[in-house]
Amino acid sequence: MNTVDQLAVRLDVAATSCTAIAQLGADTGLDVPTAYRVQQAVVAHRVSRGERLVGLKLGLTSRAKMAQMGVDDVIWGQLTDAMRIPDGGTVSLADHIHPKAEPEVAFLVEGGDITAVAPAIEVIDSRYVDFRFTLPEVVADNTSASGFVLGAWQPMPYGIDNLGVLLEVDGQAVQIGSTAAILGDPRRALLDAVRLAGANSVHLVDGSVLLAGAATAAVALRVGSHVRVTVEKLGRASLRVGS
Numbered sequence: 001m002n003t004v005d006q007l008a009v010r011l012d013v014a015a016t017s018c019t020a021i022a023q024l025g026a027d028t029g030l031d032v033p034t035a036y037r038v039q040q041a042v043v044a045h046r047v048s049r050g051e052r053l054v055g056l057k058l059g060l061t062s063r064a065k066m067a068q069m070g071v072d073d074v075i076w077g078q079l080t081d082a083m084r085i086p087d088g089g090t091v092s093l094a095d096h097i098h099p100k101a102e103p104e105v106a107f108l109v110e111g112g113d114i115t116a117v118a119p120a121i122e123v124i125d126s127r128y129v130d131f132r133f134t135l136p137e138v139v140a141d142n143t144s145a146s147g148f149v150l151g152a153w154q155p156m157p158y159g160i161d162n163l164g165v166l167l168e169v170d171g172q173a174v175q176i177g178s179t180a181a182i183l184g185d186p187r188r189a190l191l192d193a194v195r196l197a198g199a200n201s202v203h204l205v206d207g208s209v210l211l212a213g214a215a216t217a218a219v220a221l222r223v224g225s226h227v228r229v230t231v232e233k234l235g236r237a238s239l240r241v242g243s
């Protein structure tokens with residue numbers, strides 16, 4: 001097995017056994033292009049178990065997220081059908097390592113364009129101890145992708161570049177932001193995703209979901225919590241956290 005495959009197995013076992021692993025470390029000499037090859041191999045493990053690719057996500061598209069994670073470059077990862085959580089559905093803490101939720105805007109991509117938009121919640125769950133990583137390490141780990149909730153799809157309203165975003169836990173506001181935080185305008189996410197993923201021969205087929213990246217920092221999930229995201233003009237998405 002070459003290094004790319006070995007690192008992918010480590011990350012896949014961490015995800016399937018819900019056990020954090022040490023950061024891959026400088027000794028592997030992992031650079032970003034190689035990290036995307038590890039990501040491809042990690043996603044191939046999911047596909048070999050019957051999962052289907054349904055879209056892409058961008059990460060670290062806002063200052064708030066870059067500051068929270070100490071990493072300052074836009075990254076992309078891949079979403080599968082198994083990651084989809086029904087709106088209002090329950091995620092089990094036991095199926096995760098140390099999950100966090102973050103407010104997102106989702107796009108439906110058809111014919112190379114955005115045809116609908118929805119409020120969304122992303123559940124991220126780094127496979128690394130203490131949720132700490134370098135840029136190549138988080139890329140290899142499929143950008144911490146773990147789950148996502150989509151609210152109702154709707155036609156793109158006029159102007160989505162400055163909509164209020166609210167993340168509530170048990171009815172308390174814990175993060176407040178604006179879609180302006182997402183690359184200045186979340187629609188830029190489509191251009192970035194097409195460019196970044198396309199460079200790795202990963203393409204957004206018709207019906208793909210694109211998560212534009214969190215507008216605020218993420219919050220840790222606790223058993224019994226109810227998490228709700230509201231995006232002005234777009235509505236809400238929610239999830240519950242079970243044991």
Ligand code: OOG
Binds near residue numbers: 069102124214
């Ligand atoms: C990396 C994933 C970041 C976002 O929306 O910025 C991300 C992480 O924070 O673990 O999904």
Ligand code: MG
Binds near residue numbers: 214
């Ligand atoms: Mg995200």
